[in-house]
Amino acid sequence: MSALNGFRVLELAEGVAGEYCGKLLADFGAEVIKIEAPDGSPTRRLGPFADGEPGPERSGLFAYLNTNKRSATLDLGNANGVATLQRLLDRVDAVIDDHAPGWLTSAGLDPLQVGTTHPALVLCAISPHGQDAPEERRHATDLTVFHASGWGFHTPTGADPARPPLNGAGRFLPSYEAGLDAALCIVAALFEREQSARGRVIDIAMQQVLASRADYVLAQMVAGDMEASTSRTAFDLAGPAGIFRCADGYAYIWMSAPAHWDALRTLLGDPAWMQTFPERWLERACTPERVAECRKHLAAWLATQHKAQVAAEAQALGLTLVPVNDAEDLLASPQQAFRRYFVEVWHPVLGRMPYPGVPYRMSATPPRIDRAAPVLGAHTQDVLAGGDAA
Amino acid sequence: MMPRDRGGPLAGVRVVELTKVWAGPYVGKLLAYLGAEVIRVESLGSLDVTRVYGVDDMNNAPGFQSVNPQKLSVQIDMKQPEGVKLILDLLAKSDMLVENLRPGAVRRLGLGYDVVKQSRPDIVYVSMGMYGSEGPLAYQTGYAPCFAALGGVSGRVGYENEPPSGMNVRYADSTFGAAAAYAATVALLHRRRSGQGQFIDVSAVESMTSMIGDELVGHAMGQVLRADGNRHPDMAPHGVYPCRDGEWISLAATTDAAWAALAGAMEQPALATDARFADLPARKAHESELDALIGAWTARRDAAQAAAWLQRHGIAAAKSQSSVDLVSDPHLWARGFYRELRQPDGSSKLTVGPSWKMTREAAIEDGAPHLGQHNAYVFAEILGLDAEEQSRLAAAGVAR
Numbered sequence: 001m002s003a004l005n006g007f008r009v010l011e012l013a014e015g016v017a018g019e020y021c022g023k024l025l026a027d028f029g030a031e032v033i034k035i036e037a038p039d040g041s042p043t044r045r046l047g048p049f050a051d052g053e054p055g056p057e058r059s060g061l062f063a064y065l066n067t068n069k070r071s072a073t074l075d076l077g078n079a080n081g082v083a084t085l086q087r088l089l090d091r092v093d094a095v096i097d098d099h100a101p102g103w104l105t106s107a108g109l110d111p112l113q114v115g116t117t118h119p120a121l122v123l124c125a126i127s128p129h130g131q132d133a134p135e136e137r138r139h140a141t142d143l144t145v146f147h148a149s150g151w152g153f154h155t156p157t158g159a160d161p162a163r164p165p166l167n168g169a170g171r172f173l174p175s176y177e178a179g180l181d182a183a184l185c186i187v188a189a190l191f192e193r194e195q196s197a198r199g200r201v202i203d204i205a206m207q208q209v210l211a212s213r214a215d216y217v218l219a220q221m222v223a224g225d226m227e228a229s230t231s232r233t234a235f236d237l238a239g240p241a242g243i244f245r246c247a248d249g250y251a252y253i254w255m256s257a258p259a260h261w262d263a264l265r266t267l268l269g270d271p272a273w274m275q276t277f278p279e280r281w282l283e284r285a286c287t288p289e290r291v292a293e294c295r296k297h298l299a300a301w302l303a304t305q306h307k308a309q310v311a312a313e314a315q316a317l318g319l320t321l322v323p324v325n326d327a328e329d330l331l332a333s334p335q336q337a338f339r340r341y342f343v344e345v346w347h348p349v350l351g352r353m354p355y356p357g358v359p360y361r362m363s364a365t366p367p368r369i370d371r372a373a374p375v376l377g378a379h380t381q382d383v384l385a386g387g388d389a390a
Numbered sequence: 391m392m393p394r395d396r397g398g399p400l401a402g403v404r405v406v407e408l409t410k411v412w413a414g415p416y417v418g419k420l421l422a423y424l425g426a427e428v429i430r431v432e433s434l435g436s437l438d439v440t441r442v443y444g445v446d447d448m449n450n451a452p453g454f455q456s457v458n459p460q461k462l463s464v465q466i467d468m469k470q471p472e473g474v475k476l477i478l479d480l481l482a483k484s485d486m487l488v489e490n491l492r493p494g495a496v497r498r499l500g501l502g503y504d505v506v507k508q509s510r511p512d513i514v515y516v517s518m519g520m521y522g523s524e525g526p527l528a529y530q531t532g533y534a535p536c537f538a539a540l541g542g543v544s545g546r547v548g549y550e551n552e553p554p555s556g557m558n559v560r561y562a563d564s565t566f567g568a569a570a571a572y573a574a575t576v577a578l579l580h581r582r583r584s585g586q587g588q589f590i591d592v593s594a595v596e597s598m599t600s601m602i603g604d605e606l607v608g609h610a611m612g613q614v615l616r617a618d619g620n621r622h623p624d625m626a627p628h629g630v631y632p633c634r635d636g637e638w639i640s641l642a643a644t645t646d647a648a649w650a651a652l653a654g655a656m657e658q659p660a661l662a663t664d665a666r667f668a669d670l671p672a673r674k675a676h677e678s679e680l681d682a683l684i685g686a687w688t689a690r691r692d693a694a695q696a697a698a699w700l701q702r703h704g705i706a707a708a709k710s711q712s713s714v715d716l717v718s719d720p721h722l723w724a725r726g727f728y729r730e731l732r733q734p735d736g737s738s739k740l741t742v743g744p745s746w747k748m749t750r751e752a753a754i755e756d757g758a759p760h761l762g763q764h765n766a767y768v769f770a771e772i773l774g775l776d777a778e779e780q781s782r783l784a785a786a787g788v789a790r
Contacts, residue, residue: 016604028576048608048626060607103445115749130725131746136698137708137721143620143628144708147640152630153710156547156555157535164630165638165710168557169546170602177565177601181745184572188399188424189748191579191781200399203747211716212745213564215419216412218458221717221741222728225452228713230636235560235713241535243544243556249556252539254532315530322532324539324554327609338525340647342606343548350401353610358601359566359596360573361425361522364588 002029002278003365007190009033010092011069012107014041014267016142016172017126018098019065020179025094025186026068027358027367033092033383034069035085037076040376041066050350056376057349064355066373067345072383073376082108084384091386093193094122094186100138101131111201121199122189126182130205140206142174143167150218150235158242159232177213238286239380240294243324244302250324251307253298253314256282263319264282273297347372393462393767398425398752403578404484406431406477406499407461408468408555410438412534413594414490414518415457416567417574421486422460423744424575425752429484429768431477432761433467434790441761448761450736455758459731460740463759464768465789472788474500476773483772484507484559485581486574488563490518499571512587514577518570522593534594535561541598546605548617555617562598569597626673627652630710631685638710641684641700646703649673654685656702731757765789 007030011022015269019034019041026032034041045066075081081117084249084283086108089095097104104111104125111131113239114123128140129148137148146152146168155166168174189200211218217235220226228234241254255261258280265274273293278285302310307323314321323329330336331354339361348374358367395401404425407418415438417534418428433437440454448454464480465471478501481487487506489496496502496517503515520532520540538544540588544556570592577588599606603613620640622628628642628651643649646669649723651662659682662669666676673680688696693709700707709715711721723730729743739757769775783789 003576020603024572048611048613050611060611061604064467064604064607118709128625132725134721136701139701139704139706140708141625141628141706143622143630143642144640144706147630147638147710148708150711150713150716151558152640153638153715154558155561155713156557157559161636163549164620164632166555166630167548167622169543170605171622171624172604173543174599176603177568180565180572181781184420184568184575185399185424185746185748187572187575191575191582192399192401194579194582198443198750201749204745205747206723208722208725208748209745211722211727212742213568214560215564215742216453217560218713218716218738219456220452221713222740222742223452223455224740228717230714232710232712235558237559241559243539243554245553250539252536252544252556254536256533300434302441311530320532320536322530322536322540324545324556325542325604326545327542327615330542330606331609333523334528335527335593336596337506339593340520341593342601345754351610353607355677356599356606357596358573359569359593359600361591361593362573362577362588363590364586365577388751 002367004028004030007031007094008092009096010035011087011093011096012236013096013098013126014043015098016043016065016175017178018096019043020176021096021124021126021182021186022069023065023067024179024183028365032069033379034066034071034374036071036376038073038272042377053161060350063350063373067355067369068371069374070379070383071374071377072380076107080374088383089118089121092121093190094124096124096182096186098126101127101133104199111203114201115199119199120193120197122186122193122202123187124182124204126178126204126206128206130208131203142172145174145206146210148207149351150214151210153232157236160230165232174206176212178204178209181209198386238291239282240291240298242295242297246302246305246307246310248306249326251302251305252322252324254320258282260319263314263317266317267314267319268301301378343369344373345369348375393427396425396753400424400426400753402426403486404487405429405486406481406484408487408489408491408496410490412457412563413566414488416564417488417516418461419421419457420568420571421574423752423754429480430461430462430463430759431468432463433465434761435467435469455739457739458758460754460756461759462592462764462767463761464765465762467788467790468499469503470788471764472786476788477501478506479773480768481506481513482692484510485578486514486516488516488518488570488574492531493519493523500769507637510587512585514581514587514590515589516570516574516576516592518566518592518594520594523591535559535567537562537594537598540595542602542606544597546602546615546617550617550619550621552617556712562594565601565645566592566594568595569600621677626670626677627680627684629681629684631681631688633688633691633693633696639688639693639696639707640710641705641707644706646670651703652705655700655705656684694706729754731744731755733757734760734763753761762789
């Protein structure tokens with residue numbers, strides 16, 4: 001028994017944002033019925049593929065995003081398919097979509113009408129710029145949304161204005177962020193619906209999700225308390241913090257308070273260069289020259305250190321220094337192992353692999369992965385016949 | 391005075407926050423934006439650094455105000471036994487506790503889950519830590535960029551063949567908070583259906599790894615991951631290109647047809663049939679040439695106008711927006727992303743609203759509270775303390 005057992009969700013989404021949202025619900029026990037076109041969700045055609053060979057059951061991306069779901073194929077390009085979808089709508093609690101604005105209406109589910117036609121349905125539509133996106137924002141990818149949101153222009157920190165701003169980490173960070181807020185809103189709506197029996201229409205704009213993640217600075221800027229500018233460093237903080245090369249990779253060091261400086265002094269045995277810095281300089285006298293001088297010494301020192309060991313020594317003294325982890329480090333992390341973050345899943349084509357789990361451990365309703373992603377159309381007959389999840 | 395019912399899906403839910411800085415307060419902000427009543431427990435003796443760092447007036451602290459709108463504030467000194475007792479009394483009348491104090495702090499204060507559960511057996515208790523509350527590395531602490539470094543995000547951002555540069559330093563706290571808010575809301579729903587509360591232990595590091603989840607799967611399938619600038623395995627071109635006046639434009643050709651349309655939009659239709667760029671593998675093989683051609687075209691143009699022009703040709707493109715662009719983005723304004731709030735002193739102030747639009751939304755009206763602005767409401771109306779007892783608590787420094 002997990003938290004969302006008994007809820008039935010229809011996933012019309014075919015992108016990463018909507019499929020991740022559906023996964024967040026499915027891993028808590030919701031019965032998520034994934035409606036796929038006859039040739040399958042487009043995410044089945046995105047890599048990585050088993051042995052590098054494309055194929056509908058060979059995508060690691062699809063396998064990751066669709067654990068615990070059921071798959072039913074339905075051709076929404078014809079009247080029969082649309083009529084079948086209408087019948088399914090009467091049997092579900094929530095719908096997740098992430099097509100372009102207008103698609104839902106063409107599939108017979110006008111967001112403006114659904115409150116009347118299906119008053120108990122929770123309908124969540126995710127799109128790059130919202131259901132009311134203007135013409136000049138109709139075409140978007142995760143990259144363009146990341147840059148429309150402000151995160152792109154300000155990445156990396158300490159940007160060189162002559163070099164291009166960077167994409168975020170990985171291919172789909174904006175989609176994951178949007179899927180997370182979508183899942184939050186859907187569950188909040190289901191919570192209220194338990195008492196009111198009323199549904200809701202939710203419109204998630206990926207640009208807005210990402211921009212809201214910068215609220216600490218952006219709210220100050222729109223309020224006029226912090227300067228908004230055309231500078232690439234407008235989101236940055238002053239100080240020597242940053243990524244430094246180590247003997248076996250990279251480490252990130254953060255220093256903002258006297259306690260951090262004192263801890264570093266202890267760790268380094270109070271070297272001569274540190275004695276030339278004034279008391280509380282990080283707070284009160286953080287000049288670019290001192291930052292550069294400090295970084296020069298940090299770089300020379302850390303180049304000789306091993307990232308995990310030096311982090312453990314620093315942390316014991318109260319210095320916020322951490323390794324810059326790669327995938328191998330994460331899989332080997334004793335903390336991740338303790339929390340059982342990675343979950344072994346067996347898939348008929350991909351075999352047994354560790355999948356990233358979820359960042360929350362829950363005492364009463366732990367999320368779990370009971371089933372690998374479905375084979376295309378595996379549950380079509382069951383779903384169309386009105387059967388419940390096995 | 392009782393705060394008015396603002397509606398929204400979480401109307402009627404009461405959340406108590408023992409939080410600091412950004413990630414913990416962000417949870418409360420999301421829940422407040424969904425309609426919950428969110429009460430910050432604060433004290434002069436342990437003020438949130440965002441109320442005081444580089445600020446003259448703790449009741450007009452811009453950073454604090456950014457992540458604490460639509461919340462209530464009560465002063466209780468949790469370092470005194472009587473303060474702890476008051477907090478437990480308050481939790482007995484609440485649905486959820488959110489805390490992101492230093493590892494182990496709540497237990498040392500006598501406010502760990504085991505204790506709180508005695509006062510409120512069905513409490514949803516949300517504990518947030520860089521590494522979560524238990525485990526071999528749970529003693530370690532850090533700020534947002536540490537979460538991103540540890541979670542594998544920083545190493546995946548950077549220019550090709552160079553050391554990783556990481557995301558912007560501000561990234562991670564709010565994502566961590568959103569993950570915690572989701573789990574917390576799931577737990578509320580479970581409690582409504584079953585009567586059962588629970589303990590939720592959220593890891594900032596893992597919230598970061600979840601933002602690159604498919605990359606870990608790729609690693610398990612033998613992919614080699616390295617910083618790749620703005621490139622993308624499934625699209626080319628895919629990048630950020632220079633425009634006039636130091637501006638930049640992001641664009642991507644999602645298909646061969648989109649690439650042909652881009653060639654047309656650049657008024658270089660011959661490129662569409664150029665064998666070097668005929669399909670994705672060809673364009674990936676000649677990506678530097680491709681980027682140079684596009685960069686030459688964008689360099690003479692205004693970023694916003696070029697994006698609009700490309701959009702008319704069906705191409706995914708957007709100006710890389712600066713902070714000035716963001717606060718003046720007409721579409722964000724049209725969607726009500728920026729909201730005007732009533733401040734405690736009666737003035738008004740703009741802020742960042744919710745990420746969503748939904749039917750029957752919660753009203754979002756009030757700015758972040760002054761320290762102790764809601765002492766009377768909490769002490770009198772929630773806890774039922776008479777005026778004499780309130781005076782005694784104030785005089786004893788418990789409500790300071």
